[in-house]
Amino acid sequence: MGGTVMRVLVVWDERSSDAQRAAQRVKKGVAQYADCEACAVGRCGRIDADVVVAVGGDGTILKTAHLLAGVEVPVVGVNVGRLGFLTDFSADDFLQSLPDVLKAKPSRRMMLDVSHQDASWCAVNDAMLVRVGPPRIAHINLFVNDRFVTTYAGDGVVVATPTGSTAYSLSAGGPIVVPQVRVLLVTPLNPHTLTNRPLVLPKDAVVRLEPADGRTEIALSVDGQVDVAVRQGESVTIRASQHAFLLVERQEFFITLKTKLTWGGSPRYGKR
Incomplete structure (x- = not known):
């Protein structure tokens, strides 16, 4: 970042008290390494940050993308929802990955x-x-x-x-x-x-x-x-x-496909 202090915005799904609590944990962890602000995703205005951490489910990721409106800022998804295909990290995974996760090269999504x-x-x-x-x-x-x-x-x-x-x-x-x-x-x-x-x-x-x-x-x-x-x-x-949506991923796509959607399972043959 050329010696400048990284700016991180943590957003969360305002409908979920679990997401709000997880967002506060995330903010506390990020604040050790960067300037960090937090807001409910439905109440955020224009996003001005180097990295966004979206805490919730895939809907929170999509709301964040619409706030960005094509501006290419890396987004890290922390899952507090149900499936969480795009929210790749748990809160614990994310905190254990600091500070490297904030500097990780994102996937460029069409x-x-x-x-x-x-x-x-x-x-x-x-x-x-x-x-x-x-x-x-x-x-x-x-x-x-x-x-x-x-x-x-x-x-x-x-x-x-x-x-x-x-x-x-x-x-x-x-x-x-x-x-x-x-x-x-x-x-x-x-x-x-x-x-x-x-x-x-x-x-x-x-x-x-x-x-x-x-x-x-x-x-x-x-x-x-x-x-x-x-x-x-x-x-x-x-x-x-x-423009691309920049998504920081924790694991390779096919692993997520298998773990989240149980894709590619082998047939379970009975004993002969």
Whole structure:
């Protein structure tokens, strides 16, 4: 850091008293090595720090990413939630890793630039168009590089990053993609056909989604942090961002995949 004192911001999930207590422990430990401030993630303003420590679950990581809005600051996730796929450290792991964890080289995670009307956002996991209201089929047109591809009929469509490939897209039948690969995933949600399968698109693809008709209410969700109504005649454009989300990892991706999602287990054969 060129002799300057490192600035660390600790944020926590304000809905969790456990996260708040863990954040105070983390702040006390970090303060021995850096200037440290702390705030609830929902009450933080503009982030001005060299490193952010997000204490909570994956939702806390995503909220932190939206506060950063594409600014490339390393984020360390401390898990006090349930699954914690992105929050790789326990509080004890983190404290035992000080001060090296604050200087660790982060993984550069691909992000999405998402725009609708005059608004725009960055996404770490995904952006999706989903039906809301009564359980009617949503019809959503997919364009890639301004060329019409298909009309999905179902509950919606998810466009995910490789990081988001282990989130909602995975639950909808999408493939797992390692974070170092720069591609866009297009995964239909409960398609009303046997032939609509997920697509893997190159990093320079520009995806456009739009309601095919006005019979079903449709909303745009960005990382579960933004919910906006999308009406017939409007469209959502999604492309790979020039910015990256910098995530400090404790262990290799496939280890996390096995320990968190029990991926790749061997069959348990009975005795013959």
